[in-house]
Amino acid sequence: MIPRTMKAAVVRAFGQPLRIEEVPVPQASDDQILVKIEASGVCHTDLHAAEGDWPVKPSPPFIPGHEGVGFVAAVGRNVKHVKEGDRVGVPWLHSACGHCTHCLGGWETLCESQSNTGYSVNGGFADYALADPDYVGHLPKDIGFVEIAPVLCAGVTVYKGLKMTDTRPGDWVVISGIGGLGHMAVQYARAMGLNVAAVDVEDDKLALARELGATVTVNARTTDPAAYLQKQIGGAHGALVTAVSPKAFEQALGMVRRGGTVTLNGLPPGNFPLPIFDMVLRGVTVRGSIVGSRLDLQESLDFAARGQVRATVATERLENINEVFARMHKGQIQGRIVIDMSAG
Numbered sequence: 032m033i034p035r036t037m038k039a040a041v042v043r044a045f046g047q048p049l050r051i052e053e054v055p056v057p058q059a060s061d062d063q064i065l066v067k068i069e070a071s072g073v074c075h076t077d078l079h080a081a082e083g084d085w086p087v088k089p090s091p092p093f094i095p096g097h098e099g100v101g102f103v104a105a106v107g108r109n110v111k112h113v114k115e116g117d118r119v120g121v122p123w124l125h126s127a128c129g130h131c132t133h134c135l136g137g138w139e140t141l142c143e144s145q146s147n148t149g150y151s152v153n154g155g156f157a158d159y160a161l162a163d164p165d166y167v168g169h170l171p172k173d174i175g176f177v178e179i180a181p182v183l184c185a186g187v188t189v190y191k192g193l194k195m196t197d198t199r200p201g202d203w204v205v206i207s208g209i210g211g212l213g214h215m216a217v218q219y220a221r222a223m224g225l226n227v228a229a230v231d232v233e234d235d236k237l238a239l240a241r242e243l244g245a246t247v248t249v250n251a252r253t254t255d256p257a258a259y260l261q262k263q264i265g266g267a268h269g270a271l272v273t274a275v276s277p278k279a280f281e282q283a284l285g286m287v288r289r290g291g292t293v294t295l296n297g298l299p300p301g302n303f304p305l306p307i308f309d310m311v312l313r314g315v316t317v318r319g320s321i322v323g324s325r326l327d328l329q330e331s332l333d334f335a336a337r338g339q340v341r342a343t344v345a346t347e348r349l350e351n352i353n354e355v356f357a358r359m360h361k362g363q364i365q366g367r368i369v370i371d372m373s374a375g
């Protein structure tokens with residue numbers, strides 16, 4: 032039985048604490064599904080959204096959250112391939128047009144008509160969320176909701192980002208920023224046969240990276256990470272930047288060897304300089320990468336299903352979301368915090 036109202040964390044104004052409110056449960060249109068959210072990972076993007084950090088902003092009031100996972104509670108009458116009771120996740124890529132050149136080419140992440148969960152449409156920091164059945168992730172059978180939630184954004188994003196480094200098994204990849212995204216990246220990289228170096232500004236993050244399979248670690252607060260990696264491994268073949276500091280982006284350029292590729296996942300507001308001479312003579316590629324396609328999402332879930340990646344998680348109640356954001360802002364979270372919607 033679906034209630035009329037639900038609990039949700041709502042952004043009423045940028046930079047203000049989220050409010051826990053009782054709001055109407057949304058109703059699925061003929062082409063949508065309604066998902067009963069059981070767990071919802073907290074991504075740094077949710078914090079950027081609530082702060083209004085980016086040039087393209089959401090419109091308050093809105094409900095953040097794009098790692099929401101749970102059971103399908105209702106299906107619209109046109110929905111054929113997803114049924115009530117299915118276990119699904121509602122990712123950042125809420126929906127796309129399906130017919131532009133990007134969508135046709137398997138690059139729906141670049142669709143100009145896309146909508147984004149927890150940003151342009153309400154997300155998973157609530158008991159229920161709407162979803163487009165064509166864009167949900169189908170969850171592996173034997174993994175709990177709390178543990179799988181971080182794959183819906185952190186997992187798929189770094190899995191795709193690693194592919195975009197154009198590295199091959201046996202190559203070195205450096206992961207800069209070992210937070211929610213980065214700690215998953217270390218694991219995907221290992222599973223993909225890569226040697227992993229990890230960079231962060233906190234020693235406890237680097238300790239986690241080592242536990243998860245990184246064999247070289249550098250604290251960028253105390254050591255110049257580019258110089259260190261050139262000396263230790265001759266520079267990496269690829270770098271994946273998930274850090275929330277523009278400084279880390281600049282430093283990553285020097286972490287790769289000649290011909291290397293630097294893929295940018297992190298989204299701190301700001302810019303960083305590209306030294307022309309150095310980029311040209313060293314043949315370095317720099318590219319952005321945003322989440323992943325539906326196929327990337329399903330593949331990233333398959334790694335979890337096979338036990339090759341496993342998010343380091345701690346649970347919190349939705350009521351504590353502002354405290355979670357405060358800790359995230361200070362870089363005090365190990366792995367991912369997941370809101371357990373069944374708690375309270």
Ligand SMILES: NC(=O)c1ccc[n+]([C@@H]2O[C@H](COP(=O)([O-])OP(=O)(O)OC[C@H]3O[C@@H](n4cnc5c(N)ncnc54)[C@H](O)[C@@H]3O)[C@@H](O)[C@H]2O)c1
Nearest residue numbers: 075076208209210211212231274276279296297298321322
């Ligand atoms: N491109 C995408 O599709 C995509 C998807 C999800 C998140 N993001 C973005 O990725 C970023 C990271 O998200 P998250 O949830 O992993 O955040 P997080 O807060 O969990 O982790 C960020 C990490 O960066 C580290 N860090 C900070 N300054 C650093 C520096 N100078 N050098 C190295 N490490 C540094 C922090 O210690 C922390 O471990 C955010 O900006 C988020 O918006 C992008």
Ligand SMILES: [Zn+2]
Nearest residue numbers: 074076184185
């Ligand atoms: Zn995210």
Ligand SMILES: [Zn+2]
Nearest residue numbers: 128131134142
């Ligand atoms: Zn499109």
